[in-house]
Amino acid sequence: MSVYQTHTTDVLVIGAGLAGERTAIEAAAYGLGVIILSLVPPRRSHSTAAQGGMQASLGNCAMGYGDNPDIHFEDTVKGSDWGCDQDVARLFANTAPIAVRQMAYWGVPWNRVVAGRKTLPDGREIEDLKEYEGLITARDFGGTAKWRTCYTSDGTGHTLQYTMDSIVIKMGITVHDRMEAIALIHDGENCYGAVARCLRTGQLHAYLARSTVIATGGYGRLYGVSTNAVINEGSGMFLALETGVVPLGNMEAVQFHPTGMVPVGILITEGARGDGGYLLDKNLHRFMPDYEPKKKELASRDVVSRRMIQHIRKGYGVESKWGPHLWLDIRHLGRKHIYTNLREIANICKNFAGIDPARDLIPVRPTQHYSMGGVRTNIDGHAYGLKGLFAVGEAACWDLHGFNRLGGNSLAETIVAGMVVGKKVAEYTLGAALDCPLKLVDEHVKRQENRINDLISGRMGNENVYELRKQMEDTLMEYVGIFRNGPDLQKAVDKLQELYRRSLKLGLRSSGKYANPELASALRLPGMIRLALCIAYGALNRTESRGSHAREDYPYRDDANWLKRTLAYWPPGAELPILKYEPVKITELPPGDRGYGESSAANAAKPETAHDKEGNNG
Amino acid sequence: MAERLLTFSIFRYNPNTPEIKPYMQEYRLGEMPGMTLFVALNKIREEQDPSLMFDFVCRAAICGSCAMLVNGKPRLACKTLTKDLPPRITLFPLPVFKLIGDLSVDTGTWFRHMSLKTEAWIHTTREFDPQAREERMDNETALKIYEAERCIECGCCIAGCATANIREDFIGAAGINRVARFMVDPRDERSPQEYFEVVGTEEGTFGCVGLMACEDNCPMGLPLQMQLAYVRRKMAAAGLAARPQTRAG
Numbered sequence: 001m002s003v004y005q006t007h008t009t010d011v012l013v014i015g016a017g018l019a020g021e022r023t024a025i026e027a028a029a030y031g032l033g034v035i036i037l038s039l040v041p042p043r044r045s046h047s048t049a050a051q052g053g054m055q056a057s058l059g060n061c062a063m064g065y066g067d068n069p070d071i072h073f074e075d076t077v078k079g080s081d082w083g084c085d086q087d088v089a090r091l092f093a094n095t096a097p098i099a100v101r102q103m104a105y106w107g108v109p110w111n112r113v114v115a116g117r118k119t120l121p122d123g124r125e126i127e128d129l130k131e132y133e134g135l136i137t138a139r140d141f142g143g144t145a146k147w148r149t150c151y152t153s154d155g156t157g158h159t160l161q162y163t164m165d166s167i168v169i170k171m172g173i174t175v176h177d178r179m180e181a182i183a184l185i186h187d188g189e190n191c192y193g194a195v196a197r198c199l200r201t202g203q204l205h206a207y208l209a210r211s212t213v214i215a216t217g218g219y220g221r222l223y224g225v226s227t228n229a230v231i232n233e234g235s236g237m238f239l240a241l242e243t244g245v246v247p248l249g250n251m252e253a254v255q256f257h258p259t260g261m262v263p264v265g266i267l268i269t270e271g272a273r274g275d276g277g278y279l280l281d282k283n284l285h286r287f288m289p290d291y292e293p294k295k296k297e298l299a300s301r302d303v304v305s306r307r308m309i310q311h312i313r314k315g316y317g318v319e320s321k322w323g324p325h326l327w328l329d330i331r332h333l334g335r336k337h338i339y340t341n342l343r344e345i346a347n348i349c350k351n352f353a354g355i356d357p358a359r360d361l362i363p364v365r366p367t368q369h370y371s372m373g374g375v376r377t378n379i380d381g382h383a384y385g386l387k388g389l390f391a392v393g394e395a396a397c398w399d400l401h402g403f404n405r406l407g408g409n410s411l412a413e414t415i416v417a418g419m420v421v422g423k424k425v426a427e428y429t430l431g432a433a434l435d436c437p438l439k440l441v442d443e444h445v446k447r448q449e450n451r452i453n454d455l456i457s458g459r460m461g462n463e464n465v466y467e468l469r470k471q472m473e474d475t476l477m478e479y480v481g482i483f484r485n486g487p488d489l490q491k492a493v494d495k496l497q498e499l500y501r502r503s504l505k506l507g508l509r510s511s512g513k514y515a516n517p518e519l520a521s522a523l524r525l526p527g528m529i530r531l532a533l534c535i536a537y538g539a540l541n542r543t544e545s546r547g548s549h550a551r552e553d554y555p556y557r558d559d560a561n562w563l564k565r566t567l568a569y570w571p572p573g574a575e576l577p578i579l580k581y582e583p584v585k586i587t588e589l590p591p592g593d594r595g596y597g598e599s600s601a602a603n604a605a606k607p608e609t610a611h612d613k614e615g616n617n618g
Numbered sequence: 619m620a621e622r623l624l625t626f627s628i629f630r631y632n633p634n635t636p637e638i639k640p641y642m643q644e645y646r647l648g649e650m651p652g653m654t655l656f657v658a659l660n661k662i663r664e665e666q667d668p669s670l671m672f673d674f675v676c677r678a679a680i681c682g683s684c685a686m687l688v689n690g691k692p693r694l695a696c697k698t699l700t701k702d703l704p705p706r707i708t709l710f711p712l713p714v715f716k717l718i719g720d721l722s723v724d725t726g727t728w729f730r731h732m733s734l735k736t737e738a739w740i741h742t743t744r745e746f747d748p749q750a751r752e753e754r755m756d757n758e759t760a761l762k763i764y765e766a767e768r769c770i771e772c773g774c775c776i777a778g779c780a781t782a783n784i785r786e787d788f789i790g791a792a793g794i795n796r797v798a799r800f801m802v803d804p805r806d807e808r809s810p811q812e813y814f815e816v817v818g819t820e821e822g823t824f825g826c827v828g829l830m831a832c833e834d835n836c837p838m839g840l841p842l843q844m845q846l847a848y849v850r851r852k853m854a855a856a857g858l859a860a861r862p863q864t865r866a867g
Contacts (some may be wrong), residue, residue: 230674
């Protein structure tokens with residue numbers, strides 16, 4: 001008999017970022033008991049770091065006139081390179097305006113329309129009309145036909161998270177912070193909650209719930225250089241994967257953000273380019289118009305990132321001791337604009353690079369940023385494979401983003417999905433009984449206890465967690481980056497398999513007792529390497545280029561063979577995931593030309609996509 | 619440039635093992651260009667002492683997790699460059715907050731309690747109508763709310779506050795700033811009188827003794843003293859307005 005604390009609730013939400021909290025609020029509104037587990041206090045969640053904004057087709061600002069959910073839907077599908085689920089994209093685009101307005105009602109100080117004539121940085125004259133004054137305004141973001149990204153200066157994530165959390169507090173929803181879920185409790189058919197480890201005391205807890213929601217965000221920290229917070233280690237995804245029955249969708253779809261600051265990888269928001277910032281090369285030449293005459297710096301993120309690397313490969317990068325980079329220039333926006341609308345950027349530049357962006361150029365390079373893949377769910381957010389398990393936000397493959405997410409669609413997804421999935425969770429929970437056999441709970445806790453004891457005693461071996469982790473990060477950076485090819489991906493898979501075997505023989509150097517941070521890392525590492533393998537192996541097998549997945553040896557999108565989603569399973573004892581595939585759901589917009597990017601020009605000469613003209617209305 | 623050898627003297631204590639008294643432990647580390655305390659502490663943990671406890675999340679001065687006393691001053695460790703410090707660096711956890719271990723403190727519980735105490739959410743009688751267009755607000759007002767909303771709850775102002783260090787119920791500059799954020803928001807329908815109930819006390823706006831360390835220590839550069847003056851003025855007015863009523867009642 002193990003010693004652990006047990007908590008029983010209706011709904012267990014793992015993760016307290018925007019997606020988790022919005023789901024919890026929706027479920028609690030149905031009168032259900034909800035417990036949220038979080039690694040950190042909710043307001044420290046990575047959602048807080050989002051600077052740029054949240055897309056919703058309000059059509060209030062001059063450059064947004066005429067916008068509507070249809071156009072938002074089209075932009076999202078094109079952005080995804082036709083990899084998304086169109087039912088989900090439609091539901092999302094229709095709901096986003098309500099979500100933005102509800103956040104305004106709850107207290108978000110969205111920037112508002114100021115009437116009058118303005119001159120854009122490129123010289124265009126626009127006029128915001130009096131009749132829209134005071135309504136929520138929007139800024140320009142990559143891959144969108146209209147200005148649609150609602151924002152609060154460049155602290156959008158901060159204001160959304162603080163407002164959301166204020167509603168959680170107001171509703172009295174229970175939050176257990178510094179509590180890390182380390183395994184799901186399940187019997188292969190139903191999910192009954194999770195085993196968690198307290199990051200204050202090291203004590204184990206069992207949470208039993210009628211439904212469990214994974215809302216743990218992305219896995220940026222698998223990569224050595226990422227814009228993600230250090231807590232973004234993909235934990236919810238590997239917990240689901242470890243059940244053996246829940247697949248992860250499209251793990252090979254990894255987004256790189258064009259402007260991570262060199263060398264630290266801290267994000268410089270797309271708002272900087274949206275507001276008129278340029279990219280320059282070592283000759284201070286603005287090169288993006290050469291590649292993308294129409295969308296320039298505001299083509300979608302996958303395209304801008306690849307163009308930057310292409311340009312660097314041609315020898316136009318600025319040499320530095322951290323490797324070549326490019327420049328982001330926002331000086332022409334003026335000190336006033338930079339220190340009000342882009343103030344967080346100014347602070348980041350000052351604090352982490354010692355530069356003043358009103359006077360200096362910002363060194364940038366594409367940096368790992370977002371995971372389109374995650375726990376595969378249906379449109380209700382219900383995970384494949386286990387009843388009572390849901391996933392939401394970046395941790396999920398819902399699948400709104402397909403192979404590339406548009407800027408401003410991630411914040412929008414967290415909240416829209418939280419609303420939609422929260423309702424479905426509530427409906428499911430109201431009809432579900434909590435009939436978890438306590439023996440099963442005991443077994444699951446015991447298993448985790450054994451893992452911990454093995455690590456502390458060094459019984460399995462003495463591999464060093466930090467060394468293996470570093471090698472995993474380097475392997476992904478080097479071989480599973482922006483441009484990919486068969487031989488490199490094979491190298492990555494081989495190396496990661498070796499690391500995986502070694503990760504089963506970790507031994508701690510410290511005591512491992514109480515809130516020990518080395519133990520926490522050691523418990524995560526094998527799961528993280530499994531995710532890394534899903535990414536690399538999925539990428540190796542997908543012999544086409546789509547969205548963020550760019551194969552040098554297969555440069556074209558191949559709809560005939562690859563209009564399908566990868567599902568990665570990890571059976572017990574496996575050393576590689578098993579890949580299965582399912583078709584992508586196309587409802588309204590048949591595959592066609594995105595209107596930007598490499599495939600745009602190439603498609604004209606490609607016979608298999610020539611018939612897709614009707615999709616080309618960009 | 620000759621590489622400096624830095625000496626870190628770090629406070630060690632685990633409340634789970636009270637039999638081991640608090641002590642200072644020294645670590646040595648070669649300085650690297652652009653090194654922040656985030657980089658340094660992670661290097662120490664990964665290469666020298668994997669048991670060392672400290673908190674980072676965003677490592678970009680956005681989330682407020684990593685505040686600690688750096689050579690006696692409350693600062694965000696993530697944006698503190700070692701080149702701005704002498705070769706001997708002393709690190710302590712923030713005071714006032716409950717210690718979790720070594721440099722890690724429980725700011726989450728403190729701030730949630732403060733939010734509950736100040737009822738830091740929009741109080742409104744209006745219902746949300748999903749079909750309706752949003753309420754209008756002028757942009758200047760929106761920007762003003764955002765100015766007061768920029769606090770990241772790192773706790774630097776609380777740690778450096780004389781009052782917070784001697785009375786545990788004081789909501790501090792962060793709490794008063796939070797109240798100011800809702801006072802300037804036209805969506806919040808609370809009257810000055812209702813606010814008075816929340817902060818018109820020694821635990822709230824009248825507890826401050828005016829040493830101004832909060833504003834000096836704020837890594838976000840928030841005008842905390844101005845916010846205090848704003849709230850205090852409103853509370854003084856609300857207090858005066860309440861007096862005749864009290865007498866009549």
